[in-house]
Amino acid sequence: MQDISLHLLDVIENSVRAQARNIKIRVINHVQKNLLRIIVEDDGTGMDSQTLQLAQDPFFTSKEEREKKVGLGIPLFKQNAELTDGCFNMTSEPGFGTVLRVDFTLDHIDRMPLGNLKDTLLGAIIGHPEVDFSINLSYSEKGMEQSFHFDTAAIKEELGGIPLTYPDVIEYIDTSLYEGIQNTNMEDV
């Protein structure tokens, strides 16, 4: 993975595979705390403590029926956060869901860029119409805070039965995310 938003996409897909119906995503860029924090919270099947431990092991995967028994998604995300003196925290409760919190040291030389957050979110939202996404981006610098909130449940309600892949809807979501990302200075983080 070349950037953090690709890791984010990977963990969103994990949540979907765990049958999540609601996924909350927060990206926090706090300049004074020198912190870039990603939080992903889902209401999927969750994991017991043993599976939770195993998920951080590269030679474990929950994907059955396949020859190669490796799962590098979580271990690589963890490694990339720890390389910046950050930390990777995953908690889960079977039947309730999983919360992932990943901290990067903002100005660390080894921190990968945030990358194309817009395309990660756009693809996930439209590619999983059955899941409601609640997205929060926040940027703080010198006591000023800019934030952006995007909730797909409200959009779906307003659309009635019109699919998210309807051309004008794609443009609507794309533009909304673009503006939100610009307003919170997330484009070249």
Next chain:
Amino acid sequence: MKTLADLKKIREKAQEEMKLRGGNVRVKIVVGMGTSGIAMGAREVMKTFLEEIANRNLTDVMVTQAGEKGLSSMEPVVDLIEEGKPKVTYGNMTPEKVKKVVVEHIVNGRIVSDYVVATGN
């Protein structure tokens, strides 16, 4: 700034159109979004499909993301499913190849055999 009022306009327009042609989905596209697919560029493949749908105003096409299915060496992998036809799986996709598949297969109904890695279920 985009507002929910914009969505209302979109809904009214889409409902008019659906009265005319019915709301059926002619083509379903499934983009493989497992870890290896993502590492090989599946996000850009997904984005290009969405761009093409919006630019060409394709209203009877649906795109979803799904996990990987054991074709890791051919990622990014895309399934194209049309009612009453065998499923077509395209492999090693790039944004350029997506544009070609949209024009040739989705718009003109001709399978791009050079990119096909599997057919049927």
